[in-house]
Amino acid sequence: MTGRIYIYIFIMAAVSFAIRVLPMTLIRKPITNQFVQSFLYYVPYVTLAVMTFPAIVEATQSPISGLLALLVGIVAAWLNVGLFKVAVSCCTVVFLAELFLI
Numbered sequence: 705m706t707g708r709i710y711i712y713i714f715i716m717a718a719v720s721f722a723i724r725v726l727p728m729t730l731i732r733k734p735i736t737n738q739f740v741q742s743f744l745y746y747v748p749y750v751t752l753a754v755m756t757f758p759a760i761v762e763a764t765q766s767p768i769s770g771l772l773a774l775l776v777g778i779v780a781a782w783l784n785v786g787l788f789k790v791a792v793s794c795c796t797v798v799f800l801a802e803l804f805l806i
Contacts, residue, residue: 769801 735741760777761770773794780790 764798765802766805768805769798772801773797 735744757774760774761767764770764773776797777790777794780793785793
C-alpha cells in the first residue's frame with residue numbers, strides 16, 4: 705500500500721508538470737485563432753463557476769435556500785450592486801428561507 709502512494713504522487717506530479725510545461729514548449733508563436741483565444745480567456749471563469757455554484761447550493765441546510773440565494777445573487781449582480789451588498793443579500797435570503805420555509 706505504501707508503494708502505491710509514491711506511484712500516485714509521481715503520476716500527479718507528471719500530469720501537473722505536463723500541463724504547465726507542454727504549452728510553453730509546443731506553442732512558440734502567438735495564438736491568432738479567435739476561437740482559441742476566446743476559449744482560453746473564459747477558462748478561469750468557467751473553472752471558478754464550476755467550483756462555486758455547487759458549493760452555494762450544497763452549503764445550506766436545504767438546496768432550496770441555496771438556490772434562492774443563488775438567484776438573488778445573480779439578479780443583484782446583474783443590477784450592478786456591489787459585492788458586499790450581494791453577499792449580504794444572499795446571506796439574508798438563506799437565513800429567511802431556512803427560518804420560514806424549512
